[in-house]
Amino acid sequence: MNTRNQNIELVRIAAAFGIVLFHSGASFSSWGYSGLVAFTAISTYFANSSAGKLTRRILLPWVFWTIFYMAWRFAADGDLFHDDLSPIQSILYGTHLWFLPFIFIANLTVSRLRSDHLPLISALIGFCFLAATPWWRELQLSFDPPVAQFLHALPAVLIGVAFRTKTGMVISALGLVVCAAWQVPGVSLPYALGGGALLGAIVLPHLRWNVESLSTRMFGVYLVHIAALGVFNRITGPETLTTATAAFLASIIGVWIVSRYLPISRTVHG
DSSP states (O other), rough: OOOOOHHHHHHHHHHHHHHHHHHHHHTTTTHHHHHHHHHHHHHHSOOOHHHHHHHIIOOOOOHHHHHHHHHHHHHSSOOOOOSSSHHHHHHHHHTTTTTTHHHHHHHHHHHHOTTTTTTHHHHHHHHHHHHHHHEEEHHTTTTTTTTTHHHHHHHHHHHHHHSSSHHHHHHHHHHHHHHHHTTTTTTTHHHHHHHHHHHHHSSSSSSOOOOOHHHHTHHHHHHHHHHHHHHHHTTTTTTTTHHHHHHHHHHHHHHHHHHHHHHOOOGHOO
């Protein structure tokens, strides 16, 4: 019998589209970054995996797609690495792939911490980060990629763990309200939308409509959507909602086709 909360699976789908929208640069793309917050929090909300399983699910796809996108960049620009980053920084950043080593470490850490007080501790620390949003944002921006991205996503890691208990949800919700009140560009809106969406998914009545056949493709969509955007930027034009939507749908279809007819490919796209 299915036991997943389908509300959360819907948020997972919306989060993946938000990330595609953000990278497309289309209108309201800044709203899309809330998808990263939701994606991160969902991951740590469920975190309970061994190092071996996380390596297979996260690190192997990271290695494969890092090589893929380096080759893609070399074919397009003649450069393996980003011009303004060192080779190590460029590999870890990977445009969007920085999320994979980050969430690997986050999930491994959370999975190994067994304290019953972990959600409360995470909620309190997360509240401090969110309450200090202007200063936290200033610190983030003082670093180059991918450290800036790591720091931005850190409160979302804590929120995901905190949402495991009612007390943690209350404290984190207060933190999200304070964060939103600061109205700091690049932080307040993504955290309010992304964190709020996951909170709503947890506390609202669960939907009976099963969307897992779609939601289970979202990790693959995250991995391939940059390539899809590169294609549709040339077909439907850059920075448009049409391009973002087409790239999202094409990514879903591509992941579905490959996973259905080439099962071994699931090791590199989830």
